[in-house]
Amino acid sequence: MIRKLRIKFVAAAMLSLLVVLAALMGSVNLVNYRSVVSDADAVLALLAENSGSFPDSFGARADRRAGWDEQDDGFERRDMGDRKLARGGRMDSPEMPYESRYFSARFDEAGEIVCVDTGMIAAVDEEQAAGYAAAVYSSGAARGFRGDYRFIRTDADGGALIVFLDCGRTLASFRTFLLDSVAIAAIGLASVFVLISVLSARIVRPVAESYEKQKRFITDASHELKTPLAIIEADADALEMDVGVSEWLEDIRTQATRLSDLTKSLVSLARMEEGGGQFQMIDFPVSDVVGEAAQSFQAPAKVQDKDFSLRIQPMLTLCGDEKAVRQLVGILLDNALKYTPEGGRILLSLEKQGKGVRLTVTNTAEAIDEKALAHLFDRFYRADASRNSATGGYGIGLSIAQAIVTAHKGKIAATASGGELTISATMPGA
Numbered sequence: 001m002i003r004k005l006r007i008k009f010v011a012a013a014m015l016s017l018l019v020v021l022a023a024l025m026g027s028v029n030l031v032n033y034r035s036v037v038s039d040a041d042a043v044l045a046l047l048a049e050n051s052g053s054f055p056d057s058f059g060a061r062a063d064r065r066a067g068w069d070e071q072d073d074g075f076e077r078r079d080m081g082d083r084k085l086a087r088g089g090r091m092d093s094p095e096m097p098y099e100s101r102y103f104s105a106r107f108d109e110a111g112e113i114v115c116v117d118t119g120m121i122a123a124v125d126e127e128q129a130a131g132y133a134a135a136v137y138s139s140g141a142a143r144g145f146r147g148d149y150r151f152i153r154t155d156a157d158g159g160a161l162i163v164f165l166d167c168g169r170t171l172a173s174f175r176t177f178l179l180d181s182v183a184i185a186a187i188g189l190a191s192v193f194v195l196i197s198v199l200s201a202r203i204v205r206p207v208a209e210s211y212e213k214q215k216r217f218i219t220d221a222s223h224e225l226k227t228p229l230a231i232i233e234a235d236a237d238a239l240e241m242d243v244g245v246s247e248w249l250e251d252i253r254t255q256a257t258r259l260s261d262l263t264k265s266l267v268s269l270a271r272m273e274e275g276g277g278q279f280q281m282i283d284f285p286v287s288d289v290v291g292e293a294a295q296s297f298q299a300p301a302k303v304q305d306k307d308f309s310l311r312i313q314p315m316l317t318l319c320g321d322e323k324a325v326r327q328l329v330g331i332l333l334d335n336a337l338k339y340t341p342e343g344g345r346i347l348l349s350l351e352k353q354g355k356g357v358r359l360t361v362t363n364t365a366e367a368i369d370e371k372a373l374a375h376l377f378d379r380f381y382r383a384d385a386s387r388n389s390a391t392g393g394y395g396i397g398l399s400i401a402q403a404i405v406t407a408h409k410g411k412i413a414a415t416a417s418g419g420e421l422t423i424s425a426t427m428p429g430a
Contacts, residue, residue: 006204013196014189021185029178036170037150041143043100044152047163051156052104052117054097101166105133108159121166133162225263232256265396279321279407286318286325286357290350293329297337297346306337307345316350318357319429324404329359331401332423336363339421355429356410365421376414377402401425 047053103118113133116126124132132146136153137160143152148168154161236253240246291312301308318325329348336346344364351358368376377398401423405412410427 005207006200009204010193010196010200014193017189017192021189025181025185029174029181032174032177036167036174039170040150040165040167041152043096043102044143044150044163044165047102047104047165048152048154048161052102052106052161052163053120054100102164103129104161104163105129106156106159106161107133107137111137111159114159123166124164129164132164136162221263225259229256229260229263262396265400268400279324281319281321281408283317283319284322284325285316286320287312287314287316287350289322289325290329290348290359293326294333294348296330297333300337301346304337305342306340307343308337309345309347311347311349311351313351316352316357318427320408320427324407328401328404328425331397332359332361332425335397335423336361336421340364341366353426356427357429358424358426360422360424362420362422364419365416367419368416368421370416373414373416377412398423 046055101121101123103116103121103124105116106114108114113130116129116133118124118126118129132149132151136144136146136151141151141153143150145151145167146164148166148171149164150167151162151164154163233253233256236249236256240249243249291310294310294312298308333346333348340346340363346361346363349358349360349362351360402412405425405427408427410425412423412425414421414423416422
């Protein structure tokens with residue numbers, strides 16, 4: 001149990017860290033990608049407004065800045081207009097026309113290419129440019145990516161103008177940053193995993209020590225109780241020989257037996273929760289075992305006027321502990337028999353599920369709250385006032401059943417609907 005607790009703690013910590021890192025990395029890389037797209041769209045918008053090329057004012061930007069002190073109002077107004085068109089990011093740089101690689105294609109009203117301009121790019125010839133443009137034109141998209149080329153489509157002279165901008169370098173930088181961030185995050189996750197794995201042993205140590213003390217107490221207490229219980233039973237027998245049969249002596253003997261059974265059950269549960277190491281896992285005919293274990297409940301059900309039926313799929317086998325499975329069947333049927341009202345029904349079914357088996361016990365029962373179902377397998381828990389020691393139970397039977405199923409690497413669950421309680425145990429095969 002402590003090992004499972006430690007694994008759950010490490011898994012929860014790592015999952016939390018993974019979610020936080022994924023959110024941070026996703027946000028940073030999304031902002032980075034949007035910045036790349038935004039810059040490209042700004043350049044493309046400027047190119048599209050100027051028929052697929054940069055305005056002449058960009059080529060003279062450096063000269064104009066050198067002569068900034070000249071009192072030429074017309075010159076100043078044109079420069080400010082260019083700045084308004086080229087606002088944002090690196091658009092203010094006079095080097096932008098020389099840094100950008102782009103090409104364009106113009107279509108007429110019939111959708112035929114009338115001209116292709118590849119003068120500002122060397123990686124694409126006119127035939128390739130025409131192919132890119134035709135694909136974009138047929139798709140009808142207004143903007144987007146075609147490979148590493150960002151494009152924009154605008155109406156021009158009754159036809160269309162499609163301008164492509166080479167974003168290979170910026171996209172390569174984006175991908176490099178993305179891969180680097182993923183690698184750094186992976187290294188960080190691995191480092192945190194090692195640290196948490198080491199520190200988790202110290203974190204769960206108080207729980208482990210408390211659990212070990214609890215198991216030791218149960219085991220020691222059971223051994224200490226065996227002797228006085230045996231003496232009480234022997235004294236009751238001796239008194240019965242002296243004074244004869246008495247209801248008081250019979251009650252002493254009954255309660256001593258109940259206490260002895262309770263201590264045995266607690267010890268058995270503690271050992272099972274250690275991992276089921278005492279079980280002998282072998283292949284056995286589970287259909288026959290379940291049928292034999294269920295037969296002993298036929299007579300008590302009939303006496304109590306309860307309909308008891310079996311639905312067992314024949315020839316099923318299971319790799320597990322035969323004695324433990326018999327105990328599991330006994331616990332589930334004993335629980336159903338105790339809490340089924342007169343005239344109610346009990347159904348035990350066994351069927352194949354994948355490579356394993358599914359054991360189900362359904363019985364008529366009073367309505368059980370959903371919150372109570374979640375605690376049905378807790379020790380000494382009873383869903384309602386009627387489930388008390390007067391019925392002969394201790395409140396740990398279903399806890400033992402859960403420990404048996406868990407030791408077989410299976411799952412057990414309880415559901416309630418339509419005035420019936422169903423407990424299902426699924427145990428996988430070998």
